[in-house]
Structure formats: C-alpha cells, structure tokens
Amino acid sequence: AQTVTQSQPEMSVxxxxxxxxSCTYDTSESNxxxxxxxxxxxxxxxxxxxxxxxKQQNATENRFSVNFQKAAKSFSLKISDSQxxxxxxxxxxxxxxxxxxxxxxxxxxxxxxxVKP
Amino acid sequence: GAVVSQxxxxxxxxxxxxxxxxxxxxxxxxxxxxxxxxxxxxxxMLMATSNxxxxxxxxxxxxxxxxxxxxxxxxxxxxxVTSAHPEDSSFYICSARVEGRNEQFFGPGTRxxxx
Numbered sequence: 001a002q003t004v005t006q007s008q009p010e011m012s013v014x015x016x017x018x019x020x021x022s023c024t025y026d027t028s029e030s031n032x033x034x035x036x037x038x039x040x041x042x043x044x045x046x047x048x049x050x051x052x053x054x055k056q057q058n059a060t061e062n063r064f065s066v067n068f069q070k071a072a073k074s075f076s077l078k079i080s081d082s083q084x085x086x087x088x089x090x091x092x093x094x095x096x097x098x099x100x101x102x103x104x105x106x107x108x109x110x111x112x113x114x115v116k117p
Numbered sequence: 118g119a120v121v122s123q124x125x126x127x128x129x130x131x132x133x134x135x136x137x138x139x140x141x142x143x144x145x146x147x148x149x150x151x152x153x154x155x156x157x158x159x160x161x162m163l164m165a166t167s168n169x170x171x172x173x174x175x176x177x178x179x180x181x182x183x184x185x186x187x188x189x190x191x192x193x194x195x196x197x198v199t200s201a202h203p204e205d206s207s208f209y210i211c212s213a214r215v216e217g218r219n220e221q222f223f224g225p226g227t228r229x230x231x232x
Contacts, residue, residue: 047225
C-alpha cells in the first residue's frame with residue numbers, strides 16, 4: 001500500500017523568506033505522480049505543482065519548486081519569496097495512474113503554513 | 118478550464134433527514150469523480166470513486182447504503198447522505214478526473230451540519 005508522510009504539522013516563515021515543506025512516500029510502483037496542493041481558509045483545493053516520477057528534472061512553477069529524490073522517496077516543496085497569501089494548509093499527494101486504484105489520490109496529513117508579516 | 122462546482126456550499130439539516138450534494142464538471146466531461154470527507158484540521162479521506170454509468174467503488178469502512186453515489190452523466194455526480202446524524206457533520210469535497218490527464222480538479226466543498 002502507498003503511504004504519504006508529512007512530518008511537519010505546522011511551519012511559519014517571514015514574508016519574503018524561503019520555506020521548505022517536507023514529504024516522504026512509500027511505494028513499490030515505478031510509475032506515479034506526486035502533487036502539492038494548497039488549501040487556504042476558503043478550503044478550496046488548489047494544485048500548486050506536480051511531478052511525474054519518470055522525469056528527473058524537478059518541477060517549478062514561479063515561486064514554487066520541488067526537490068524530488070526518487071531513490072529516497074522524498075518530495076519537498078520550496079516556496080521562495082513567501083507572501084501572505086501563501087498562508088494555507090499544504091498537502092502532499094501521490095497518484096498511481098493505472099491499475100485498480102487508477103487515478104486515486106493519497107494525501108499526507110498536511111502542513112499548516114503561516115506567513116508572518 | 119477544468120472547473121468543478123458543488124451545490125450546496127453549505128447545508129444544515131435535522132437528524133434523520135437525507136441530504137443530496139451535487140458535483141458538476143462545468144467545462145469538461147469527467148468519466149471519474151471522487152468524493153472525499155474532511156474533518157476539521159485533518160486531511161482529505163477518500164470515500165468513494167464514482168464512474169459514469171456504473172456503481173461507485175467505496176473505500177473500506179464507508180457505508181455504501183448510507184452514502185449513496187450516483188454518476189448518471191459525464192458532468193454530474195451526486196452524493197446523498199441518508200438518515201444523517203450529527204457524526205456525519207463534515208466537509209465533503211468532490212473532484213473530477215479529466216480523461217487522459219493524471220490530475221484531479223476539486224470542487225469548492227460542501228459543509229454539512231446535522232443537528
């Protein structure tokens with residue numbers, strides 16, 4: 001069974017600083033996808049960034065980037081130049097695109113990030 | 118593109134009544150939709166996977182007779198909480214998967230409060 005672990009229940013960062021959120025996962029699959037979702041106080045789930053396991057290059061989206069270490073099964077999210085609007089719950093998620101659980105997302109427990117002015 | 122709506126956004130009902138929540142994909146066809154439940158300060162828990170035209174697949178521990186799911190069209194899935202009780206109070210979120218894209222798009226959620 002696949003598991004996703006986020007070991008930091010809460011994090012805080014000063015505005016304009018950089019913060020890294022940790023995520024590890026466990027799977028025996030070779031083909032999978034990893035995601036970071038943001039859930040602000042509105043509770044709308046927003047996709048921040050995604051990574052295909054077969055791609056060695058780390059994904060980046062503006063101020064958001066990941067450090068994907070496949071051998072270590074680690075998928076951390078780096079937020080640069082933190083903004084007050086980044087304050088939210090961040091969920092790491094795992095997906096196997098094929099098979100019986102096709103398309104199912106497995107979520108970590110989340111990290112509550114607070115950006116302080 | 119890939120917008121998912123949910124209705125209602127919040128609902129309060131009396132214990133013993135049934136509540137229906139709708140999930141619609143507005144600008145795409147979704148052969149697969151997912152229903153999640155989220156308790157305060159917790160993660161999303163998958164309840165069931167809904168496939169258009171077939172019976173939903175429920176996760177272990179989720180009562181299929183209590184949480185009725187219907188996916189009658191490629192743009193609509195419904196979750197009916199039957200004989201709701203206070204312990205069913207939660208935030209219910211749906212998502213839809215675009216065929217050929219390994220990604221889910223989430224609705225804004227429905228807050229259910231059972232008195």
